Amino acid sequence: MPELPEVETVVRDLRPLLVGRVLLDVSNGAKRLRYPWKPTWNRRIRGLSVEAIGRRAKFIIVGLTQDASLLIHLGMTGQLTCVPDDEIVADHLHLRFRLSGGFELRYRDIRRFGGVEFHTGQASLEKRFESVALGPEPWLMDGDNWVASLMASSRAIKSLLIDQSTISGLGNIYADEALHRAGIHPARQAKSLTRPESTALLQAAGCVMEEAIAGRGTTLRDYVGGSGLGGTHQHSLAVYGREGEPCSRCGLIIIRIMIAGRSSHFCPGCQSQDIGKRGGNRVLP
The missing domain is CATH 1.10.8.50 (Helicase, Ruva Protein; domain 3)
Structure with a gap:
């Protein structure tokens, strides 16, 4: 299971690849994740730009325009990568966020214990963190x-x-x-x-x-x-x-x-x- 150092590495890798890019569309697989992506979120993320990326404990936070954000947990086997959109699609790929500049943010998870959520407003994020009762690092x-x-x-x-x-x-x-x-x-x-x-x-x-x-x-x-x-x-x-x-x-x-x-x-x-x-x-x- 990815722990804090692995999550921090993902964040540091993604920061120069993601910040400034626009989310154009998203496609999701048929299999359900522990933290499932809701189809109603598809239209809400279109046109939003990535402003920042950080983390809280083992959660990755992708800050978007209009006070929105993506909250990602890698679970036990999750992988979050930014790759050219023509890269071969691997097995167990559950979410593909199409980005400006010919890139995609991809979430892959063999055991499906993680997932990606969409939030609007800081209060929504804080409520989510309260639900999992995170202690200090x-x-x-x-x-x-x-x-x-x-x-x-x-x-x-x-x-x-x-x-x-x-x-x-x-x-x-x-x-x-x-x-x-x-x-x-x-x-x-x-x-x-x-x-x-x-x-x-x-x-x-x-x-x-x-x-x-x-x-x-x-x-x-x-x-x-x-x-x-x-x-x-x-x-x-x-x-x-x-x-x-x-x-x-x-x-x-x-x-x-x-x-x-x-x-x-x-x-x-x-x-x-x-x-x-x-x-x-x-x-x-």
Whole structure:
């Protein structure tokens, strides 16, 4: 599933390709997406120009003229690319926005857990975000609020990290990487973390995502950026997807366990279940 670094890469790729172009028309496929495109939106987008593109957590926001916007979520396998309109049409293509200058904005999604919505007015967008209860991103999280939310939770820290209502942007990949960076076992109860451990984990979450953005995200299977190019950060992962391989820091074998139905990768040497042991008060290199 694309996480914050992948979504940020898509946004950065698309910005120079989209801004200033006019939306001429849209065609949509027959299969229903989790966030379905309504046919009544077709006529409403015609003639609107792209003014900006940004994101909020894992949502992409394409700002249009007349206070309108497209809101896109990539789900698990979504791809949003801007390509010449004569490029070969791939399988699982659900939406094609025809643009001025001979380009198309295309939304492709194998598993169909994402989609594109049309909104008018900032209030409509804010109402949509309220419905999904997005927490702050790591860089915007207040340290005291973060510590308080951990102290109040009996859940495994891995489960809390991927809960978008607590902290947004992290999924399986970067939660595992942040926990390894901070030296914290993924199965530990959130409330068992000391304040230094909690602070180190928040710092680690921001660091690993900044590094992933610099590497254009992590391509394991489906993810590509807005220009169609994949990421390179998969070559820098410390634990995620490396079950059975030696930890690059201590040499012990990386283990995969299930926590709340999700795979979690960790190093038993660097990430002890003992409180305060091994890296709990600093971000490990």
